[in-house]
Amino acid sequence: MSPTLRPLALALLALVGCERGPAPGHAQVDLRHTREEGGTPVASWEADGVTAEELRLRLGEMSPALRERYQTLEQKREYVEGLARFELLVREAVARGLQNDPEVVASTKRALVSRLMRQQLDEAQPPVSDAEVAAYYERQKEDYVRPEQVRLSHVFLAAPRADAARVAAAREKAEKLLAEAKALPPKDFAAFGRLARAHSEEPRTQPLDGDLRFRALEVLAQDFGPEVAEAARALIASGPGALSGVVQTDAGLHVLRLTGYQSALDLKLEDVRQQISGRLSQEKRTRAWAELLGDLERRSGFALDTAALSRVHVDVSTPMLPASGPAPGTIPSPFPAAPVEQP
Structure with missing residues (x-):
């Protein structure tokens, strides 16, 4: 038994064997230190002990540096006495009925469930x-496998290319918005998003603070025009936060900010x-x-x-009660x- 699990063994009482198995919720556990017959005893106590074979195994499981501590008879004696005293403490705890202490039982249950998981999943x-x-x-x-992708936010002003007057008015406004965007910190994407929400005329992205999500450049060209894709490609070298000039497409004018980039994956x-x-x-x-x-x-x-569960009232207004157990x-x-x- 590993040192970390040994204290949990206090929760298990070695019951007298009988023909029928233990009742649900009860356990019959062998808490002896030595469970196999034979071997050369180097220390013994009532119906138990430490053998030379076990001692060699335990020392062999130590690192060479740690084994240096147990070269003399006195050093080995201290180690064996430590093992024996631990086991005697286990016996005394059981004799006092501490195996039924709620904290010990709760710790043992957690150890059992952990061991069951290892047996059920890790070992198979x-x-x-x-x-x-x-x-x-x-x-x-x-x-x-995916192509290179960019994530943009934009402010869009609708102005069909064929409508020169509307394009001129939209460009004047776009230049003012571009100046406002340049005054923002490059990585303050939330501030640019507020600018887009307040002024963008693209109905799909305006409620999203102008966010276009990640898109491949080819998809970006299909959805918003090749001019937007080319502008996005030019922003990649500068990294997230880079700002475009006013980009004109057949549908209108865009002010673009690069907010993310994913390289191609293959x-x-x-x-x-x-x-x-x-x-x-x-x-x-x-x-x-x-x-x-x-x-x-x-x-x-x-x-x-x-029905019974629904009648259990949970009062969030009362102070926390002292713990009644684990x-x-x-x-x-x-x-x-x-x-x-x-x-």
Whole structure:
């Protein structure tokens, strides 16, 4: 048992064996330090002890630097006495009935659930086939293969190119708005957004503070005109915050601010195979955990009385009461052993 889990063993009482198994919610646990017969004892106490074989194993699990501390007989004696005294404290805690202390029981329940998760998910990793990885890659290909994209905000003034008078009036206003935009801090996108909300005449983007979202340059040309795409391309070198001049299209005049940029992405299946496999494995873990929880609920006859639950009043006006015991446990999420890298 690892040092971190040893204190949790205080919650488990070794019950006298009987023909029938323990009742639900009760446990029969062997709290002896040495559970296997045989070996050469180097220390012993009532029906238990530390063997030379175990001591060699424990010392072998230490780093070479730490093993330097246990070269003399006295040093090894101190180590073994420490092991024995811990086990004697466990026995004394059980003799005093502390295994039923609410805090100890709550800690043990959390340790049991954690161990169950490792057994159910970590020790039986769901396999992910090459076919599953390839199918996921095809379904999510836009995450791995995409063109260069820009994100713009704009102030648009409607003025068809053929209407010279309207274009002239719109240009005069656009130049004034451009001057206001130049006076703003380059990275103050919110301030430019307020300018767009107040003056832009593009009905799709005006409520969004002029935000055009991320778009490929080709899509930008299709949606707003090639002039806007060319102006956006020119802003890329200066980075987010760069401001265009007044850009004229067939539909009207734009003042553009670059707010984001994504370089082109062209990842092949082999480039992301490991990443996708990890993501699919995580999804399988999540499903397996949900299936286990559902199965446990069905087998236990779990039922929820929504009528009774609705009558439980939650008063947010009263002060916080002193804790009557440990907080109840919650279901952990089946996270992967290692984080999944993003492309």
